[in-house]
Amino acid sequence: MMQRALLRRFTPSLRRTFSTVEESAAAGMTLNFNLPHESIYVGAKVDQVIVPGVAGEYGVTADHVPLVAQLKPGVLQILHQGTAEAEKYFVAGGFSITHPNSTTDISCPEAVKIDDIDSASVTAAFEAAKSAFSSAEAGSQAAAEAQIDMEVNKAMAFAVGVSLA
């Protein structure tokens, strides 16, 4: 009788701890993804975001360690709640700040949906940047700009499945 009473007193607390773990995983993380001319997501609840940092790609979920990362031109993948297929954007750079309260701010000067990228114009832009780079004198501003142009176009082409050299 005593044992049964004790058991009853213990199990409710055990049940309570389990439910909070489930809640935080189900709540997911909050994403703020903004461009200067468009707010793509403000306070959206998503499962996971895969961010192209300069040191490599990494995924952010709820309760991730607070992190400030600089972004390189690459693909940003957003996994919405309950979907298996990620929504992909090509970002041109920017910063991603993950806060201690499972909120991530991603701020980019420009981003486009992968579906909106035309591989033909990307290849053409890459070739133009390549010739600009070879014709500019080494170490000048024009050479640096052409190099950045080449890198971004190469990353864009890679995102749509075209590999350029």
Added chain:
Amino acid sequence: MALRASVQRVSRTLPRLMAQAGAARGMATEKQIFNQIQSTKNIKKITSSMKMVSAAKLKGDETRLELAKPFNEWTNALCGKPVHLDDLENITYEELPQKTLIVPITSDKGLCGGVNSFISRSVRDAIGKINAQGKECDVVIIGDKGRSQMSRSFPEKILRTATDIQAPGNFNLAAALSAELTAAGAMNYDAVMIVYNSYVNAAVYHQYYKVIKPMAVEGEGESMVEYEFEPDVKSEIMGDLYEYMLTSQIYYCFMDGAAAEQSSRMTAMENASKNAGEMIDTLTLQYNRARQARITTELIEIISGASALEG
């Protein structure tokens, strides 16, 4: 016969003499008032069309500002809160560090009401108070109107001016402006203070200033202590983050200033049209009185000439 001819001659010349006498006395003649009315009507047409153009542009600027707000949201945690410059006497600028770079945002075009004068006044007041506290400051002006107003008061403090800015602004513009600030040596200052007008609604705008400090990488007052950094070198990424944050803030403040400028221009042109309308009414009354006086004078001569002939 000779009498009639002389009366006719007098009746022809008398109005001209009367008008000349009137002009000599300082009264405007009927013709002059008529010209004045015509030119005022033209001005009223111009100001009311300018008001409509501003109203249309304001819509676009409002939308851009609404989008810039969430874009700039993340910087609010890392920068000083915008301080409302409502009563200049109560603002002390004590929280500013030793060397500050002041960036006032003004317009290029005029006829926009008091937007630029308020900013110039605030900057003048700030410089006075900062120097009184023994601190240093310099100014980089954005906008031609600000340059013309402030270059008279403190020309030695102005490092650079950015004029002929293509409206509407976009992020490229903000990036170019922050590159100008860096070229002016913004990284050597302890803080950048942006002074700008903030759009509230079509009738109201306020002046604010924002202080943006480079984030300390080590020691006490180190910012973002609980965050990891990728790449690992915190000082490098903090430098880049500061530049990006500055660009984002300039973008937002510029959008805010542009919307405030358009709303102020709309109000100014509306007032100008209203005043022109009132002036036209007053002048029309004067014109009618002058016209009636002339007609009365002509009638009197004709009648007196006719009675002189009879009698």
